[in-house]
Amino acid sequence: MNxxxxxxxxxxxxxxxxxxxxTGAQRQSAAGALARTGLPxxxxxxxxxxxxxxxxxQDYLQAPAQVDEAAVRALLDGVFQAHPAMAAxxxxxxxxxxHAPAFSVAPDDVDLSFFGQNAEFGLQxxxxxxxxxxxxxxxxxxxxxLRVPAGEDAGHLMLISLGVxxxxxVSFHPRHTVVVEKDAYLRLISVQAGQGTYxxxxxxxxxxxxxxxxxHVTLQTEGAQAISLGTLYAHVGHKSVYDSFVLGLGxxxxxxxxxxxxxxxxxxxxxxxxxxxxGQQVGDITSVITHAASDCISRQTVRNVLxxxxxxxxxxxxxxEQVALKTDGYQMNQALLLSPDAEIDAKPELExxxxxxRCSHGATVGALDDDQLFYLRSRGISVQEARQxxxxxxxxxxxxxxxxxxxxxFCRAVMAARFAQKGEA
Amino acid sequence: MPAxxxxxxxxxxxxxxxxxxxxxxxxxxDMAPKGLNEDIIRLISSRKEEPEWMLxxxxxxxxxxxxxxxxxxxKVAYPPIDYQDAHYYAAPRKxxxxxxxxxxxxxxLRTYEKLGIPLHEQALLAGVEVPEGERMPVAVDAVFDSVxxxxxxxxxxxxxxxxxxxxxxxxxxxxDLVRKYLGTVxxxxxxxxxALNSAVxxxxxxxxxxxxxxxxxxxxxYFRINARNTGQFERTxxxxxxxxxxxxxEGCTAPMRDENQLHAxxxxxxxxxxxxxxYSTVQNWYPGDENGRGGIYxxxxxxxxxxxxxxxxxxxxxxxxxxxxxxxxxxxxQGEGSVGEFYSVAVTxxxxxxxxGTKMIHLGRNTRSTIIAKTISAGRSDSTYRGxxxxxxxxxxxxxxxxxxxxxxxxxxxAHTVPYIESRNMNARIEHEATTSKISEDQLFYCRQRxxxxxxxxxxxxxxxxxxxxxxxxxxxxVEAQKLLQISLEGSVG
Numbered sequence: 001m002n003x004x005x006x007x008x009x010x011x012x013x014x015x016x017x018x019x020x021x022x023t024g025a026q027r028q029s030a031a032g033a034l035a036r037t038g039l040p041x042x043x044x045x046x047x048x049x050x051x052x053x054x055x056x057x058q059d060y061l062q063a064p065a066q067v068d069e070a071a072v073r074a075l076l077d078g079v080f081q082a083h084p085a086m087a088a089x090x091x092x093x094x095x096x097x098x099h100a101p102a103f104s105v106a107p108d109d110v111d112l113s114f115f116g117q118n119a120e121f122g123l124q125x126x127x128x129x130x131x132x133x134x135x136x137x138x139x140x141x142x143x144x145x146l147r148v149p150a151g152e153d154a155g156h157l158m159l160i161s162l163g164v165x166x167x168x169x170v171s172f173h174p175r176h177t178v179v180v181e182k183d184a185y186l187r188l189i190s191v192q193a194g195q196g197t198y199x200x201x202x203x204x205x206x207x208x209x210x211x212x213x214x215x216h217v218t219l220q221t222e223g224a225q226a227i228s229l230g231t232l233y234a235h236v237g238h239k240s241v242y243d244s245f246v247l248g249l250g251x252x253x254x255x256x257x258x259x260x261x262x263x264x265x266x267x268x269x270x271x272x273x274x275x276x277x278x279g280q281q282v283g284d285i286t287s288v289i290t291h292a293a294s295d296c297i298s299r300q301t302v303r304n305v306l307x308x309x310x311x312x313x314x315x316x317x318x319x320x321e322q323v324a325l326k327t328d329g330y331q332m333n334q335a336l337l338l339s340p341d342a343e344i345d346a347k348p349e350l351e352x353x354x355x356x357x358r359c360s361h362g363a364t365v366g367a368l369d370d371d372q373l374f375y376l377r378s379r380g381i382s383v384q385e386a387r388q389x390x391x392x393x394x395x396x397x398x399x400x401x402x403x404x405x406x407x408x409x410f411c412r413a414v415m416a417a418r419f420a421q422k423g424e425a
Numbered sequence: 426m427p428a429x430x431x432x433x434x435x436x437x438x439x440x441x442x443x444x445x446x447x448x449x450x451x452x453x454x455d456m457a458p459k460g461l462n463e464d465i466i467r468l469i470s471s472r473k474e475e476p477e478w479m480l481x482x483x484x485x486x487x488x489x490x491x492x493x494x495x496x497x498x499x500k501v502a503y504p505p506i507d508y509q510d511a512h513y514y515a516a517p518r519k520x521x522x523x524x525x526x527x528x529x530x531x532x533x534l535r536t537y538e539k540l541g542i543p544l545h546e547q548a549l550l551a552g553v554e555v556p557e558g559e560r561m562p563v564a565v566d567a568v569f570d571s572v573x574x575x576x577x578x579x580x581x582x583x584x585x586x587x588x589x590x591x592x593x594x595x596x597x598x599x600x601d602l603v604r605k606y607l608g609t610v611x612x613x614x615x616x617x618x619x620a621l622n623s624a625v626x627x628x629x630x631x632x633x634x635x636x637x638x639x640x641x642x643x644x645x646x647y648f649r650i651n652a653r654n655t656g657q658f659e660r661t662x663x664x665x666x667x668x669x670x671x672x673x674x675e676g677c678t679a680p681m682r683d684e685n686q687l688h689a690x691x692x693x694x695x696x697x698x699x700x701x702x703x704y705s706t707v708q709n710w711y712p713g714d715e716n717g718r719g720g721i722y723x724x725x726x727x728x729x730x731x732x733x734x735x736x737x738x739x740x741x742x743x744x745x746x747x748x749x750x751x752x753x754x755x756x757x758x759q760g761e762g763s764v765g766e767f768y769s770v771a772v773t774x775x776x777x778x779x780x781x782g783t784k785m786i787h788l789g790r791n792t793r794s795t796i797i798a799k800t801i802s803a804g805r806s807d808s809t810y811r812g813x814x815x816x817x818x819x820x821x822x823x824x825x826x827x828x829x830x831x832x833x834x835x836x837x838x839x840a841h842t843v844p845y846i847e848s849r850n851m852n853a854r855i856e857h858e859a860t861t862s863k864i865s866e867d868q869l870f871y872c873r874q875r876x877x878x879x880x881x882x883x884x885x886x887x888x889x890x891x892x893x894x895x896x897x898x899x900x901x902x903x904v905e906a907q908k909l910l911q912i913s914l915e916g917s918v919g
Binding site: 045193322324325335337338339340342343344345346347348350351352353354356357358359360361362363364365366367383 | 498816818829833834835836837838839840841842843844845846847848849850851852853854855856857858859860861862865
């Protein structure tokens with residue numbers, strides 16, 4: 001496969017050594033696709049607002065198998081610190097993309113196995129269309145393979161992905177699969193956290209089968225120097241529900257990309273989110289919701305609060321295929337700019353091929369409302385406190401959409417802890 | 426109910442299933458050989474007796490164009506265009522000044538008649554002298570293929586100090602003005618089609634309204650694409666000085682034919698302090714037949730620069746024609762407190778494809794923009810609203826409101842909304858909303874219950890749907906536009 005190396009220019013060159021020594025048809029074909037397209041630049045419509053230049057600045061090594069246990073323990077404690085009750089829930093912990101059984105607490109009522117033992121790539125991910133999925137396909141080492149048996153209510157499960165980079169920047173590319181079988185129920189809480197300079201490139205393949213429900217909350221608290229570019233595919237069956245929420249707080253450059261497909265009638269998809277960024281952070285929430293069957297509902301509410309030089313990106317596409325009659329789609333993206341240097345780029349998109357539909361989207365951008373600030377201040381509340389209240393209230397309208405009370409409390413606690421510490425101005 | 430009557434009339438007319446404006450005038454043409462190279466550009470320039478700088482400008486644009494790629498991002502599909510397989514220059518043969526209408530080429534008169542130009546205006550257009558003292562409300566600069574056949578009312582306008590003439594003439598007679606502004610809003614290298622236009626543009630209109638003058642009449646141009654295989658490359662430049670204002674109407678019809686034709690116009694508007702420009706378009710070029718054969722490719726770059734404080738540029742468009750539309754009339758809001766507006770109705774039927782919208786670039790403080798876009802898709806057509814609202818760091822207090830509504834008629838068509846919203850100023854406020862739906866069953870039922878046929882009911886509802894835009898059109902255009910909507914949607918219901 002040495003022929004590939006000459007095509008690996010730019011950021012891709014960093015992975016060339018690993019990409020040139022792959023075995024297996026799927027990995028090789030993914031590496032081939034990657035060599036043809038390269039990593040996306042801003043000329044690519046899907047990456048118009050998010051540049052991957054930052055990725056090219058570091059030489060990312062394959063994450064080593066041995067990691068300092070104390071560092072992992074500290075990170076894990078950090079995850080639970082805001083809301084210790086979470087530590088009681090079953091969890092599967094990944095460290096640098098590899099399953100870490102020593103830190104995990106196995107759940108009951110589910111089938112658990114690992115990609116590292118039996119590499120199954122699933123059918124939804126499209127390495128030929130998405131270069132980052134191709135990179136994952138080529139380099140994935142491990143991942144969660146979870147199956148909730150039909151009819152089972154599996155309760156809560158936490159999927160905790162920790163990145164630990166000590167001297168050298170590392171990259172890891174976990175490949176997760178979650179299947180919620182017919183009429184089953186799962187509340188999945190993904191947490192991403194870490195320290196040091198690392199590149200986290202997960203792909204998650206989700207199937208919510210007929211009548212099943214998956215409530216999925218992703219808490220994005222990656223380390224300050226981390227780049228995290230994740231892609232999630234969700235296949236939603238007949239009368240099933242995929243209810244998702246992402247809370248973006250951490251990382252240097254973070255993209256959370258969701259492809260949800262309503263494949264059978266009467267499915268429901270929620271792709272909600274909130275992000276609160278400051279400093280030089282870039283946070284990108286991108287989604288493509290495909291209505292491929294009739295009588296489905298999709299809802300999306302995303303709220304962004306941007307301070308410092310932070311940049312928020314929202315790209316949300318709702319695609320309604322010709323068969324998807326009686327589609328009900330709604331999408332709303334709102335941004336609050338707190339600083340003169342903050343920026344929001346939003347692209348809500350409707351692509352509609354069926355006539356009997358009701359689809360709408362909205363977007364707003366603005367600053368804190370002076371009248372509201374005045375109202376609070378006239379009641380003796382300090383400027384700082386008043387601003388904090390308004391910001392919290394703004395984000396809370398998105399967090400309130402999290403159905404699962406445990407996850408909702410967790411999100412609120414993490415946010416409160418994070419911004420109380422820093423004493424937001 | 427006049428709208429209903431109009432619908433019925435319009436639909437009856439279309440019952441004959443011919444394109445109303447589908448006629449072709451057979452007059453002798455003076456035509457350059459097919460193909461595009463430096464020699465052709467030199468030929469165009471020399472035929473138009475242009476000064477040296479103009480030729481150099483064209484050649485530079487041609488060089489730029491050669492290095493550019495045709496844009497592929499729009500949601501339209503068409504077979505590759507062979508830019509060498511077209512004539513880049515065609516001029517109607519000139520006859521020395523006819524004394525009366527009897528001497529005018531009858532084919533030309535018939536064309537005007539079908540276009541609905543009143544007789545006395547026809548005479549003016551054809552260059553016939555008209556008795557003194559007759560005043561008309563609209564000045565017409567008819568672009569018949571590539572050369573302006575005649576310009577009317579120049580005298581009245583001249584008295585007011587307004588210059589309204591073919592751009593080819595302006596290049597010769599007002600070279601300083603043209604040189605100062607041409608290509609400053611849409612630079613030659615702005616995009617593939619603007620570069621092509623800059624290299625080969627044959628004619629168009631030039632308007633200059635001096636300081637403090639309110640243009641005494643609405644200015645109007647009829648564009649037509651007339652000869653086979655002639656790409657049409659119009660160039661329009663409107664400059665409005667401090668405190669002045671103008672309303673400009675552009676209406677387009679084209680004869681029916683099978684071969685696809687390329688139209689790549691460039692329109693540049695410049696508004697100084699307190700100036701205002703209202704630019705209205707009704708575009709109903711031949712959209713191709715019901716099987717998607719033929720039709721015009723309309724790849725247009727329209728942009729206005731609000732350079733002065735409190736200046737205002739307003740675009741209103743009704744787009745019912747063309748096989749493919751690629752058009753984004755934009756405003757660069759540079760002057761403090763300047764205002765940009767975009768009102769659009771885009772209708773596609775059969776196999777038409779439209780990718781149209783606007784760009785509002787907020788550069789100055791307290792700039793405001795409004796976007797109202799109504800999209801109607803029927804048949805097997807695809808219609809996309811693509812719009813950009815960008816607020817730059819210095820545009821404190823900028824304000825945008827955008828509303829995009831799409832209506833789908835039938836289950837074989839597509840309607841898409843692709844807004845780009847970019848804000849880099851915390852004191853800017855942007856609001857965007859979009860909806861897509863079909864005609865409400867309740868509204869239809871309500872109308873049917875009162876004795877309207879389904880087609881009439883749809884006509885009524887569609888007119889209501891577009892009302893916010895149609896009311897922005899000057900009177901004479903509004904009437905034509907309403908009729909056009911009905912005609913365009915014929916056969917899509919039921």
